[in-house]
Amino acid sequence: MTTKNADIISEITRLKKQRNAVILVHNYQRSEVQDIADFTGDSLELSQKAAKTTAEVIVFCGVHFMAETAYIINPHRVVLMPEIEAGCPMADMITAEALLARKKELKNPTVVCYVNSTAAVKAESDICCTSGNAIQVVNSLPDQEILFVPDQYLGQWVAEKTGRKMQLWPGFCPTHMRIMPEDILKLKNKHPGALALVHPECRPDAKAAADAVLSTGQMMRFVRESKAPGFIIGTETGIIHRLKIENPSKFFLTVNDKAVCPNMKSTTLEKVLWSLQDMRHVISVPEDIRVRALSAVERMLAIS
Ligand code: 13P
Ligand code: SF4
Numbered sequence: 317m318t319t320k321n322a323d324i325i326s327e328i329t330r331l332k333k334q335r336n337a338v339i340l341v342h343n344y345q346r347s348e349v350q351d352i353a354d355f356t357g358d359s360l361e362l363s364q365k366a367a368k369t370t371a372e373v374i375v376f377c378g379v380h381f382m383a384e385t386a387y388i389i390n391p392h393r394v395v396l397m398p399e400i401e402a403g404c405p406m407a408d409m410i411t412a413e414a415l416l417a418r419k420k421e422l423k424n425p426t427v428v429c430y431v432n433s434t435a436a437v438k439a440e441s442d443i444c445c446t447s448g449n450a451i452q453v454v455n456s457l458p459d460q461e462i463l464f465v466p467d468q469y470l471g472q473w474v475a476e477k478t479g480r481k482m483q484l485w486p487g488f489c490p491t492h493m494r495i496m497p498e499d500i501l502k503l504k505n506k507h508p509g510a511l512a513l514v515h516p517e518c519r520p521d522a523k524a525a526a527d528a529v530l531s532t533g534q535m536m537r538f539v540r541e542s543k544a545p546g547f548i549i550g551t552e553t554g555i556i557h558r559l560k561i562e563n564p565s566k567f568f569l570t571v572n573d574k575a576v577c578p579n580m581k582s583t584t585l586e587k588v589l590w591s592l593q594d595m596r597h598v599i600s601v602p603e604d605i606r607v608r609a610l611s612a613v614e615r616m617l618a619i620s
Contacts (some may be wrong), residue, residue: 321348325467326583328352335397337373339588340386343532346552349588353377356558358533359385359431359445366390367617368394368404376599377583379404383599384398384435386443388609391619398587400597402579404432406517409487410466418463422483426453427459428450429612432489433466435479435601438609441465444616447516448531450474454482456619461586470516473523491577495550497525499571503548507569513538514550514571522571526550539563552577555613 325369336480341353366386373394376383387395443451464471466487514526546567
């Protein structure tokens with residue numbers, strides 16, 4: 317660690333205490349940001365953590381929809397994002413207006429909304445899901461037409477696993493599109509003992525080439541419990557940091573080193589410090605939207 321980073325970290329630690337803040341960090345964040353976390357996890361684990369925290373301030377190191385979800389659950393706490401421009405291109409592939417139009421066309425289907433979406437889209441949805449609980453969420457629904465938004469690839473996989481007929485919104489994650497089946501197969505040939513784990517946001521052919529399809533939190537648990545010596549990882553590369561720390565005797569290969577989410581990487585240690593110094597950037601959602609979005613988030617949390 318550089319002296320500069322050590323100074324920043326000690327100031328973050330001091331301010332965190334003074335502000336009564338908790339730092340929640342997604343598995344895709346920069347390694348040095350993961351290292352100052354009070355809790356690191358996937359989007360489900362982070363929203364569960366946010367629901368239980370007693371801290372006055374939540375510093376959310378992730379992307380906008382994650383901090384928004386923390387606020388939806390915690391309107392009485394201050395939710396800060398160190399980098400306000402950290403959005404999610406997939407979340408921006410659907411608007412509340414477009415969703416309303418599609419609901420009308422389909423004559424009011426049950427809308428399952430991946431948490432990678434804005435609060436306004438959640439407000440028009442019946443229930444949320446994450447990649448860690450999407451199958452469970454869909455299985456809990458009555459036998460009625462389902463519209464799954466906005467990730468077509470997560471939706472396609474859930475439809476396959478649950479046997480439910482689902483209408484899919486044509487959204488996708490540009491980072492996970494970089495994970496190609498031929499790269500997985502090449503690595504599997506070269507390292508026959510290694511297991512390939514991919515995220516459900518990957519293309520169907522990449523998922524078919526893998527040994528398991530898991531959310532980032534599920535990958536952490538799978539690797540911990542597996543006897544395999546090594547793993548081929550098909551998701552954003554940030555997760556490798558924690559995998560290596562928690563499993564020092566196992567080896568990890570990325571399917572594609574370029575599977576990097578620029579939004580996830582835009583939060584830096586300096587920005588976390590400035591966030592605590594200046595209490596910025598404060599995340600909030602208009603109350604009428606928050607209340608309707610909360611009902612979709614709470615329905616998800618209740619069955620997770
Ligand atoms: P997880 O829910 O697995 O953390 O994934 C979040 C995400 O943004 C994947 O691209
Ligand atoms: Fe959005 Fe993909 Fe980045 Fe996740 S990895 S935040 S889905 S762009």
